[in-house]
Amino acid sequence: MNKRHTQRQKWWWWSLMGVILVVLLASAAGTSPTEGNSDDRLFAIAAQIKCVQCVGESVAGSAAPIAIQFRSEIASQMKQGRTNDEILNFFADRYEGVLLTPPSTGVGSLVWVIPVIAIAGAALLLAESLRVRRSRGPVQQPSPEDEALVEVALEARHSEPSVTSTDTTDDS
Amino acid sequence: MSADTPRRAPVIAGIVGVAVLALVVLFLVSPKGGETKVTSPLLGNLAPELAGTTLTGEPFNLDSARGQWVLVNFFATWCPPCVAEHPELIKLNESTASTGLRVVSVAFDDSSANVEKFFADNGGDWPVLTQGTGAVALDYGVKGLPESFLIDPAGTVVAKFEGGITADALQRYVADSTAGGS
Amino acid sequence: MNRALGLTGLILALGGSLLAISVILTGLKRSRPELMRMGRAYSFVVLLGATMAVAAMERAFIQRDYTLKYVAEHGSSTTPALFNVASMWSALEGSILLWGLILAGYLVVVAHKFRKRLDDSLVAWALITMFSVCVFFFGLMLTAANPFRGNIPIPGFDGPGPNPLLQNHILMAFHPPMLYLGYVGFTVPFAFAIAALVTGRVGEGWLVETRRWTLFAWGFLTAGIILGAWWSYEVLGWGGYWGWDPVENASLLPWLTGTAYLHSVMVQERRGMLRVWNLSLLCATFSLTILGTFLTRSGVVASVHAFSAGSVGPILLGFFALVVAVSVGLIGLRGDQLRSAGHIDSPLSREGAFLANNVVFAALAFVVLLGTVFPLVIEATTGDTLSVGPPYFSRMTMPLGLTLLLLMAIAPVLPWRKASGELLRERLWWPAWTGLAAVLLAVLLGATGVAPLLAFGLGGFAAGSALRQIALATKRLGWRGFVGRANGGMVVHLGVIVIGVALAASMSFMSQGEFTLKEGETARVAGHTLQFLGSRTVDQPNRVELVARIKVDGEQVYEPKLNRYRQSGQTIPTPSVKASLRDDIMMSITTAPSESDPSLGLRVIVQPMVTWLWIGGLIMVIGTVLSLFPGRRRNPLDAVSAAAPIEQVSA
Structure with a gap:
């Protein structure tokens, strides 16, 4: 193995990758809106309510009159400052099985x-x-020499793309 | 992953078989799409508030109708089954004398002008509410049109009808309830 | 005339199948190979019958022959030619007819491919199984789901045509046949699995025969599912391509188990392990196609796709139960003969990764099945109504999907038997950096949220691995580095990754708005401007179209429509989509301008990367085709037995 390849074995490189990943994820963590009057919040709520007049559609997706009525009700409740759960419960109380969650x-x-x-x-x-x-183990333990031989053979094969070695045997 | 312990195969096969059998039985007992039962969380509860100005400009309040049977009918002029149901409502309304049943219609997602023209063309002279009815429909849990709720003299919702009603069926329903109740 | 021709065809197909079964069985019992060889001739009879029936049905649609009830109910003189042909599979009976034709087609190809080995008991039993499936479907068509029921039309009668939703997009002509080519294709591996169980030859022979068939069926199912998603997206107009509708779930279930099989079968080929598991997966896949058909056709679940039907439901359910009973019974009986040759040395190995893959796919299938039937269970046991909808499915499948992406990153670089940490660090070096770069890029582009970022990162990681494998293979083999199962498989992986990333992006970063616009007014969504230029109404024979003209970003004009169908009074919007590689703008009319209120209700949905879903699907299909290409030609009839010889070959 040359120097370039030994670099890849160093733990700090991999730790660095992990740290960068965590920092990136933490910096960009976001949540769906739970207050305000945005259309995004409106449709996020509407997507959790089944359209009672249609099949297989949510209130967010449907163009049915009742779905439009639902959406305007959600909008007006959002303006009144209700929470997402309060709005969802409003519909759950009136319509059985209307919540998609x-x-x-x-x-x-x-x-x-x-x-x-x-x-x-x-x-x-x-x-x-x-x-x-694994605990049952093989009946016969291989000797260190055997293992060395296998190691060499495996190394020779895996330094080549393993895909091609499967390929030759697997395709009929 | 019973591959390496063959004696497990029959057991696992048995479990899978039973599970699938349960699934099959479940499908057999499930009601088919067309025959869903009509339910409403309102049944047995006090009817939600219903008040406003009718098409003819008079005030209407459901509470003032206490002591009478009331049929609250949700409809729209753009809904063909509602149009088809209309003659039955007229018939029902005409026979209120014998049953003491009042009809009130609530137009959903429709303009006053359309509704006015509809009633002028097709007849019917019971109270019709057209303004701010969207929220009322949600309070009643209206799913589709037409939909009707029968409210007893105590103000309790006793029945919900999805789709068109017939005057005869409704009168029989009221007659049975009154007979059973007294 | 059409009716007589069609019925004759069906009877021919049914009779041919029944005769074939009895002849082959007799041949097996009396050891008379010449009888067993007759299976091929009978398969042609079945195909002839099925073709006659389909030809009769299409002819009836073209002639608007309303003496057929099916044509009277689903045909119409106003349906355009292409949709008229596609009308055949727009409802229950006709779609089963299409199923029958495809099944007969597969039957002939199998009988022809194995023509030299028809007297082999394995092939004989496989054919018996396939003929039995034919008996069921053609029997169904002659009884409960007869497409050739008669009708006495009133003079001047014209049919209503297919459901409006099914006749406004070209994809409708291709999505069902593709899906059925996939669904029905799984009959072949199932037949060989049953044959292997019946004959007790549960070594690796049957598996080699069926591997490519499975891949073929799987490719079509993949294409069918993706075309279906595309159709929903273009037609339904709410920005959705997948609604976790019971029928969509039904098509996904066999895809999941089929995908699991395509992976775990490699473990059996290489190591001789997981025999029962692989047989079970094939049986499960076929059973799930029948269950899916049942769900679609019985009306047990409400769905946009469901056809209403009478007695077909219980019959399909009975067939499903029979298939499961036979499979489970045979597997239970043969369990002791399925002793596997080896065992897994280390979880950190190619076979270990395949095993993990199978657990995840099985889990996905379980979640999807549970979510689909759970409302029925609750209703049957407690009488309560509850819904299990998209929020449930996305929440449950997301971690599993991310796990799959992780496995896709690691598994391709793992060697068989055992891997070391050093090896992994060596091989995953560049893929890991690719993944990290993907996250960084996404953050720079303004993406937020842990789940989508993880999806992008793992997607980059997995893409790095797949590209590494392809690069190594092409370096060694040139263009051949793209063909063959393993290399083609990597191309499929790339397609899956593209889809995964596109799913995460389009679901997480969707913005939408609903606007009321007067003529000349402009709406703004996610940096795009949409100006309402005006509208007009167009009278069509069966509907009135309201066409709105919307200028997007000051450039092109798009025309979403709102159709009001005369007969039913139904209002169905036809959305208009401005698609680009970056994002899609979907415009859909919610309310039409009227005299009293001249403003237009417009729903606008902007979703990034939706186009990449279709591109990813295309890459998957290309990858599947590449995988079907043999890496190196070998006589497919060579006997291949258990694990040991394979090991010798590779050593």
């Missing part, structure tokens, strides 16, 4: 919880089966 309490919250549990469970199962496999 499922509730975070009650039975409805299961739709949030189940995937998290399932994904975590799958990941754990996978990690466990990998661990078991």
Whole structure:
């Protein structure tokens, strides 16, 4: 490995990258508007309400008269200084199942919880089966010489693009 | 990832099978798109405020109609099913003497001029509200047009009708409720 | 005449399939190869029947033959020629007819491709499976979803034409056939998976046969989904290309499991592992296409795409249950024969990354499926109504999508079996800097928000990795560095990354406004000016169009329309889009000027990078085509068995 390549192994370069990334992310963190009378806020709220007259559209998207009425109601409530939640609840009280975001309490919250549990469970199962496999280990331990040979062979192959080595064997 | 533990395969297959079976059963019991039931959070509750000036310039307040059955009808002249429903409303209104039922119409997203012309052309002489009705429609949870709410003498919303009503059905409904109630 | 021709075609196809199954089964049972070889001839019979039926239907549409109920309901003398042809798949029965034709097409190609091995029990069972699927679909067309029902038209009758939304954009002519080529294409790998399970030959042989078929179907499904998104964007006019509508979700589900399979199959080829998993993915993919069809056709879920239907729903549901039962049963029974040859040495390896990829794709599929059926579950159990809409799906899929971008950055540079930290640092050096540069660029351009910035950064990172692989491959192989599965796959990755970045940008940095403009007035959105020049009404046979003239940025004039359909009274806007590589300006009329109020209600949505979604889609399709090209020719009929020989080849 030449000098240029050893640079890449230095930890500070990678730490520097991480620091730059964090600084950039922190400097540009933004949130959606929660107050004011901007159209952006209006449509952000409207996008969370189902258009009751249409199928598969939100109040933000629909041109139906009732959706236009909803939007003007949102606008007037925004002018009255209501919060996003207050405005959403206003509609939820009048129309059943009108909010496109499922509730975070009650039975409805299961739709949030189940995937998290399932994904975590799958990941754990996978990690466990990998661990078991590895701890069982190969029947015969390779000698250091074997490993050195493999290392050389692997190095030779991977210094070439690994894609091409797969290519020759994988394509029929 | 049961590939490496074959004995798990039947178990996992069984679980997947049961899950899919549950899904199939669910689809079988689900109501189909067309037959959604009419629900409203208003049912059993006091009717939201409804007041204003009618087309003919008289003041109207729903509260003053306490002690009477009231049908609040949301409509628009640009909505074909509403136009189709109109004769039934006329029929219903004409028979108020026998049932003591009042009709009040609320025009949604429509101009007073249009509504005036509509009533002049098609008949009907019950109170019609046209101004500031958008907010009222939201208070009543109106989804589409036409939509009607039946309010009992105590001022409680007892029924909601999505789509056109018929005079006969409504009268029967009121008659049944009065008979059952007394 | 058309009716008789069509019905004859359907009966021919159904009869051919039934006969084929019994002949091949007899051949298998009595070990008579000459019977098994007849499958090819029968496949042509099925195709002939399907072609006859489709030809009859198209002829009926062209002739406006209203003695067919289907034509009377969906045809019209005012429909333009192209949409008239496309009318066939604008509703339930006709779309199943299209499905049947494509299925018959695949059947013939499979029977022809394997013509020398028709007496091989694996191929025989695959054909039996495919013929069985044919029996189902042609049987469905002869019963519950018969497109050739008769009708006695009143003299002078003219049909209503297809749904207005379906006849105002050219993409409607291409989106459904593409989607169906994808959907139906998954029947082939499914058939081979079932054949492998039935014959017990669950080694790698079946897999080699089906790999390219899967890729082919996957490519069409990808193109179909993207065309569908494009259609929504151009037609629906609210700046959306993906609404997480149940039917859109239904098309996404098989795409997700299919994509998972395309990755995990490489682990099986190289290492002989994940056999049950791969079989399950193929079975799941096919089952999900049927489930998707059921969701679209049964009216169980409300959707813009849903067709109303009678008894077709339960029949499709029954077929779905049957497919799952057969798959699950076979996998359960054969479980013990599926002992895998190897195991994963280290999570930090190519196979480890593929495994992680599969977990993420499975999770995505799970979330999408759960979100789609959850309102039904709640309604069935508690009676409550609730909605699971776009906010849910975007929130749940965003972290998974970002994880996928990260995997796309790391996985391509990972070697098989085991990788070291040094190796990763060495290979990820430039990709990592590319990612960082992408974040920096985005911040300089004024982007805010952690999620979109992460998407840009990871996108840059992943693009760096993919470009590195392509650069290395082309350096070594010249132009051949672009073809073959691994290299073409990197091109597909680039397309996915472009789409990912475009999604993040267009969703996060959308600005919009609703304006009331009098003639000559100007609206301003996100640095663009829109001047309302005036409007006019145009009378069309079936509707009145209000056309507004809007001058954008003082240059070109765009003309959004508002259509009021005479018959239904429906008002449907036709938006107008000024597209550019930087951003799209979508203009849609909300209220038309009237005598009492001469001002125009105009909705304006400005979204950056939307055009890149379609470009990304194109790159994905090009990548898929490149992947289909063989890197090096090999006789496809060569027997390839378990992992060991493959290892020898590569050693």
